[in-house]
Amino acid sequence: MPNIIKLDGSVHNDEWQVVARPADGESLVVPEGPALVPVDLWLAGREHFADRSDIGVWFEGHDEPETLDGLVNELPLIAVNFPKFADGRGYSIARLLRERYGFRNELRAIGDVLLDQLQFMKRCGFDSFALREDKDPAKAARCLNFFSQNYQAATDNDTPLFRRRAS
Amino acid sequence: MYVYDEHDRQILAERVAQFRDQTDRALAGELSEDEFLPLRLQNGLYVQRFAPMLRLCVPYGMLRSDQLRRLARVTRDYDKGYAHFTTRQNVQLNWPALEDVPDILAELAEVEMHANQTSGNCIRNTTTDQFAGVQADEVADPRPYCEIIRQWSTFHPEFAFLPRKFKVAVNASEHTDRAAIQVHDIGLQLVRNDQGELGFRVHVGGGLGRTPMVGPVIREFLPELDLLTYLEAVLRVYNRYGRRDNKYKARIKILVKALSPAVFAEKVEAEWAHLKDSPTRLTPDAVERVKVYFTEPDYQAVPDQSDALAKLRFEHKGFDNWIAHNVETHKHPGYALVTLTMKNTGTPPGDISDQQLDHLADLADRFSFGEVRVTHQQNVVLADVRQDELFELWQAITPMGFATANLNTLTDIICCPGGDYCALANAKSIPVAESIQRRFDNLDFLYDLGDIDLNISGCMNACGHHHVGNIGVLGVDKKGEEFYQISLGGSSHHDAAIGKILGPSFAREAMPDVIEKIIDVYVQNRNDEEAFIDTYRRIGIDPFKERVYA
Ligand code: HEM
Numbered sequence: 001m002p003n004i005i006k007l008d009g010s011v012h013n014d015e016w017q018v019v020a021r022p023a024d025g026e027s028l029v030v031p032e033g034p035a036l037v038p039v040d041l042w043l044a045g046r047e048h049f050a051d052r053s054d055i056g057v058w059f060e061g062h063d064e065p066e067t068l069d070g071l072v073n074e075l076p077l078i079a080v081n082f083p084k085f086a087d088g089r090g091y092s093i094a095r096l097l098r099e100r101y102g103f104r105n106e107l108r109a110i111g112d113v114l115l116d117q118l119q120f121m122k123r124c125g126f127d128s129f130a131l132r133e134d135k136d137p138a139k140a141a142r143c144l145n146f147f148s149q150n151y152q153a154a155t156d157n158d159t160p161l162f163r164r165r166a167s
Numbered sequence: 168m169y170v171y172d173e174h175d176r177q178i179l180a181e182r183v184a185q186f187r188d189q190t191d192r193a194l195a196g197e198l199s200e201d202e203f204l205p206l207r208l209q210n211g212l213y214v215q216r217f218a219p220m221l222r223l224c225v226p227y228g229m230l231r232s233d234q235l236r237r238l239a240r241v242t243r244d245y246d247k248g249y250a251h252f253t254t255r256q257n258v259q260l261n262w263p264a265l266e267d268v269p270d271i272l273a274e275l276a277e278v279e280m281h282a283n284q285t286s287g288n289c290i291r292n293t294t295t296d297q298f299a300g301v302q303a304d305e306v307a308d309p310r311p312y313c314e315i316i317r318q319w320s321t322f323h324p325e326f327a328f329l330p331r332k333f334k335v336a337v338n339a340s341e342h343t344d345r346a347a348i349q350v351h352d353i354g355l356q357l358v359r360n361d362q363g364e365l366g367f368r369v370h371v372g373g374g375l376g377r378t379p380m381v382g383p384v385i386r387e388f389l390p391e392l393d394l395l396t397y398l399e400a401v402l403r404v405y406n407r408y409g410r411r412d413n414k415y416k417a418r419i420k421i422l423v424k425a426l427s428p429a430v431f432a433e434k435v436e437a438e439w440a441h442l443k444d445s446p447t448r449l450t451p452d453a454v455e456r457v458k459v460y461f462t463e464p465d466y467q468a469v470p471d472q473s474d475a476l477a478k479l480r481f482e483h484k485g486f487d488n489w490i491a492h493n494v495e496t497h498k499h500p501g502y503a504l505v506t507l508t509m510k511n512t513g514t515p516p517g518d519i520s521d522q523q524l525d526h527l528a529d530l531a532d533r534f535s536f537g538e539v540r541v542t543h544q545q546n547v548v549l550a551d552v553r554q555d556e557l558f559e560l561w562q563a564i565t566p567m568g569f570a571t572a573n574l575n576t577l578t579d580i581i582c583c584p585g586g587d588y589c590a591l592a593n594a595k596s597i598p599v600a601e602s603i604q605r606r607f608d609n610l611d612f613l614y615d616l617g618d619i620d621l622n623i624s625g626c627m628n629a630c631g632h633h634h635v636g637n638i639g640v641l642g643v644d645k646k647g648e649e650f651y652q653i654s655l656g657g658s659s660h661h662d663a664a665i666g667k668i669l670g671p672s673f674a675r676e677a678m679p680d681v682i683e684k685i686i687d688v689y690v691q692n693r694n695d696e697e698a699f700i701d702t703y704r705r706i707g708i709d710p711f712k713e714r715v716y717a
C-alpha cells in the first residue's frame with residue numbers, strides 16, 4: 001500500500017528498502033534497487049557504495065549527524081528512524097542534518113510515524129514521511145497543515161515571529 | 168499584562184481546531200490510548216482517579232478579570248463549580264467530561280486562555296515571582312522574558328517529545344526567590360554584570376520528584392538577547408542525550424549529574440556556538456515590543472497612608488493582623504501588595520468556588536487594575552492596591568474567605584490534591600493539611616512562630632513540593648495503608664535545600680501531634696527572633712528526632 005507522504009500531502013509508493021542492521025558476525029547484504037543502510041555501516045564501507053547512486057542511509061536515535069559532516073550530499077536520501085513516536089531525538093537529528101550540515105536531498109521519517117507528529121517533522125526539515133501502515137494517508141495533508149504560522153524559527157522557516165512582527 | 172495580537176489569536180484558534188480533530192479521532196477509535204495520551208496531555212488533559220482533570224495554563228501566574236469570570240463560568244457549566252490553584256501558578260478543573268474539553272478550550276480561547284503544554288514531556292508553563300514588577304529590589308521585570316519564552320516554547324517542533332517534562336522559572340529579585348528557580352529544570356536569575364548590562368545567571372538540573380536536586384549554575388552571565396538561542400542549546404543537548412530508557416531517570420537533572428555540571432555546560436556552549444547568531448537571537452525591538460505590555464498601570468499620586476492605617480489597625484485587631492501578614496510594601500508610594508489566602512481551614516488548599524472566582528474578578532476590577540496573580544503557594548495576589556482602600560478591601564474579602572491572615576505561617580500549607588483526586592497518590596494529603604490547620608488555630612501562636620513552610624505531597628512526585636518545605640510531609644504506602652514521612656530543613660528560597668528525612672513514617676491520626684512536637688522543639692531551642700529554618704540549621708535534626716520518637 002502506498003504510504004509515503006510528501007510535503008504537499010500527496011501519497012506515493014515506497015521505492016526504498018530499509019536494510020536492517022545485520023546480526024553480529026553477519027555481513028551487510030545490499031539488495032538490488034534503492035536501499036537504505038545503517039549510517040555507521042555506510043560510513044565504514046563507503047568505497048563499496050561509490051558506484052551506486054541508489055544507496056541512502058538511515059539513522060537511529062543515538063547515531064550522530066556529526067559523523068556525516070561534509071558527506072551528506074553524497075546521499076540521495078537520509079531516513080531517520082523513530083523507534084517509538086514518543087522518542088523525539090529524530091527531530092534534533094533532522095534539524096542538524098539540514099541546518100548545520102546542509103543536507104539538500106530527501107529527508108524521510110521512518111518507523112513509528114503517525115499523523116499528529118507530521119507537523120513537527122515537517123518543521124524540522126523532513127520532506128517525506130513513511131506513515132505507519134495502519135494510519136490513513138488521506139488525513140496527512142490536513143495534519144501537516146493545522147497551523148498557518150509558528151512562533152519560533154525552525155528548518156522550514158528561519159524567521160521567528162518576533163522578527164516578522166517587527167517588520 | 169500581555170495582550171494577544173492577530174498572530175497569537177490565530178495560532179490559538181488553530182490549536183483549538185486541531186485538538187477538536189484529535190479528540191474526534193480518539194473517540195472514533197482512530198488513535199490508540201497511548202497515541203492520544205501525549206496529545207491530550209499537551210492540551211492539559213489527564214485522566215484521573217474519578218474523572219479527567221484539565222490543567223489550564225496561567226502564563227507566569229497573571230490573570231485578568233475577564234479571564235477569571237470566564238473560568239467561573241466554565242467551572243459552573245462544565246464542572247462542579249470549583250477550581251484549584253496549583254503550585255505552578257496554573258488552574259485545574261477536576262471534573263470535566265472528555266468530550267466537553269474541546270468546547271471548554273474554545274470558550275477559554277475567547278479570553279486568550281488555553282491549556283497548551285501544561286502537561287506532557289515538553290516545555291511547560293514558565294513561572295515567576297508573583298510580585299514581579301511591583302517590588303523594589305528587582306533587577307528588571309521578569310515577565311517580558313517569561314512571555315518571550317512562552318512564545319518560543321509554544322509548539323516548538325524540536326522539543327515536543329523530550330525525554331521528560333521540562334520546567335523553566337525566572338526570578339528577578341536580588342534578595343528573595345519566590346519562584347523557586349533552583350528546583351526547576353532551568354532556573355534563570357536576572358542579573359546585571361559589572362558593565363551594568365542585563366542578563367541571566369543560568370541554573371540547570373534542579374527538580375523535585377523522585378530524585379530531588381538543587382540546580383547548579385552552568386553559566387554565570389548570559390546576555391539578555393542570547394536568552395532563546397542558549398535555551399535552544401540546552402534543550403537540544405537534553406533532547407539528544409537525556410535518558411529515555413527509564414522514566415525515573417529521564418529528567419535533565421540526571422543528565423547534568425551524570426555528565427557533571429562542568430561537562431554539561433561545555434556541551435551546551437559547543438552547541439550554542441552554532442546557534443548564537445542565528446535568527447532566533449532576540450533583537451532589542453523584539454524585547455521592547457513585549458516590555459510595552461508590562462509597563463506600570465496608571466498609578467495615582469497618593470501619599471503613603473501610614474498614619475491613617477495606624478489608626479485603623481489600632482481600632483481593628485483583625486485588620487491589624489491582616490496588614491501585618493498579608494500585605495507587603497509596594498515599590499510605588501501609596502500602594503500595597505495584597506495576598507488573598509486560599510487557605511481557609513476546611514477548604515482544600517488552593518480550591519476556589521465559581522462564586523469566589525467571580526468575587527476575585529470584581530475585586531481585581533475594583534481595587535487592582537483588573538488583574539490578579541496566582542502564587543506557587545496556591546494563593547492569589549492583588550498587586551496594585553491603594554493604601555487608602557485597604558480597609559475597604561479587607562472588609563470586602565473577610566466574608567468571602569480570602570482574609571485568613573496566615574500568609575507564610577505554619578497553616579499556609581502547600582498541598583497537592585493527593586488521594587482525594589489523584590490516581591498516582593499513595594495517600595491523601597488534604598485531610599492532613601486540614602488536621603494541622605485545626606490543631607494550630609490560634610493566630611497569635613502562629614505569628615509567634617513566624618514564617619514556616621509546611622508542604623504536603625501525596626506521593627514521590629512531589630507536586631506539593633514537600634522536599635523544599637521547612638517541614639515536608641510525604642504520603643507513603645505501607646502494605647496498603649496510608650502513612651506519612653516527615654522531612655525537615657528544606658527550602659525553596661535563595662538558600663535552596665532539600666529536606667532531610669526525620670525517620671519512620673506515621674499514621675494520619677498522629678500527624679497533628681507529630682507536628683506539634685516538632686514545633687515544641689523549635690520553640691524551646693530558638694534564639695530570640697530566629698526563624699524555624701535557622702534554628703534547624705543551628706541545632707540539626709537530632710533534637711527533633713529525639714522528641715518525636717521518644
Ligand atoms: C491530580 C493530578 C496530578 C497528577 C497526575 C500529577 C502528576 C505529576 C507527576 C507524575 C509528577 C512527577 C514528574 C516527575 O518527577 O518528573 C508531578 C510533579 C509535579 N507536579 Fe503534579 N500532578 C498532579 C497535580 C498537580 C497539582 C495539583 C500540582 C500543584 C499543586 C502539581 C504540581 C507539580 C509540581 C510542582 C511537580 C514537581 C515538579 C518537579 O518535579 O520538579 N501537580 N506531578
Ligand code: SF4
Pocket residue numbers: 583584585586589590591592593624625626627628629630631
Ligand atoms: S504528589 Fe503525587 S499524589 Fe500529589 S498530586 Fe502529585 S502525583 Fe498526585
